[in-house]
Every structure is written in C-alpha cells, then in structure tokens.
Amino acid sequence: MARQKDAFYFDGFRRSADYACQAAKLLSEVMHDFNPDQLRERMDGMHALEKAADGVRHAMMDELVTAFITPFDREDIDELGRVLDDVTDSIEGVLNRMYYDNVTDM
Template identity: 45%
Template structure:
C-alpha cells in the first residue's frame, strides 16, 4: 500500500501540471481578444498563476528534503518538478515578451503555435495524472509519444513562422520582436517534452 506521503508527491505533480494548463488557457484568452491597453493588468493576473505554481514547487522541494524515503528517486522528483514549473514560467514569458516589445497585434502564426502549446499541456496533465499508476496505465506511454509528436509539430510551425517573418516583414523592429515571441512559444513545447522525457525515464527505470 502506498504511503500518504507518496501520494502527496503525485498530487503536487498534478497540481503543477494543472497550473501550467490554466496559464496556457488564460494566455489564449488574452491573445484571442488582444488589447495592448490591458496588458499590464493581464500580466499581473497571469503572474498570479505563476506564483501558485511556485508555491507547489516549493512544497515539493520541502518534502524531498524532509522525507527519508521517496516513491521515486529524488533526482527524478526534482527534475520533474523543475520541468513542470518551467512550463508555467515559459508560458508567462510569452506575454512578458509581447509587453516588452510593445507588440500591438497578434499574428495568426502565434495563435497556431499557442494552440499546440495547449495540446502539449493537456497531454502533460494527462500523463502526470496517470503517473502514480504508471505500471498499470494503458495510456501514459501513448500520451508521451503524442507529446513528442506535438513538439515536432511545434518545431515545424516555428520554422514556417520564422520564414514568413523574414521574407514578408519589412519592419526590422517587428522582425526582432516576433522572433523572440516565436522562440518563446517553441520553448514552451520543448519544456513539455522535457517533462514527458523525465517521466518516461522513471517508467523505464522502474519496470
């Protein structure tokens, strides 16, 4: 029988993945109805979710430091916690860059990339939910493969968005600004894949 403290780790992972998904959904709402005049207020709202994610991360690290026995290796707990926290951080950083570069309108390419980020976050949430039962789960490995596929799709969208930016835009400042935003969106997909990779490694080591 699993100890309560074991379940606490997996519960925290689920909470962290959920915060990342909520952050992506809020960012999508903000960009779908984009108003540069509201950006400062919206940044604060998004940062509230990021702070919630940080609280879960701190709780996770406190438990790792305190517990004599952990359900999986300490290094894996720490690695997964950091990756899940980084997903939320990277999503928040998309809006920070939009604010920093004073972007006035959102491109269709950005919305398409953000949609893929959302799909990645949904699958990460699904994988993390199944993580405590990975030996019996019939879906966790399929979802990890799907995250890998979505990350590749994100890479392709990133390449095409960059090509369009550098062949169509005549404004060098706009090119610089959107280059940074596209890089940040692609980074969100990468971090989702990194979290899935940590879980896959844990499964391999424990089965």
C-alpha cells in the same frame, strides 16, 4: 499501495500541471482576444498563477529534502517538478515579452 506521504508528490505534480494549463489558457485568451490596453492586467493574473506554481514546487522540494523514503528516485521527482514549473514560467515569459516589446497588434 502508496503511502499517504507519497500522495503529496503526486498531488503536487497534478497541481503544477493544472497551473501550467491555466497559464496556457490565459495566454490563449490573450492571443485570441488581443487588447493591448488589458495586457498589463493579464500579466498580473499570469504572475499570480506563476507564483502559485512556484509555491507548489517549493513545498515539494521542502518535503523532498526531509523525506527518508520517496515513491521513486529523488532526482526524478526534482526533475519532473522543475520541468512542470518551467512550463508555467515559459508561458509567463511569452506574455511578458509581448508587453515589454510593446506588441500592439496581433
């Protein structure tokens, strides 16, 4: 049976994946109902999701640094957390690129 402290990591992975899914859904909505006048507002929403995902990652890394025993290898916990955060960052990057490249028609 997993220790209660171990659940923190798995909850963090779940929350990170959830933020990535929310970001993907937001990007899909922007693409399917494209309105260049709303792009800046959508970017603000995406940035809020990305910041929340970063918060989860930072909390996990803070816990990882101080943990004596982890549920599996520290390197694997770090890598999985980083990759999940990178997904959200990349999705935000697509929306930013659309804005900065002044995409006006989809």
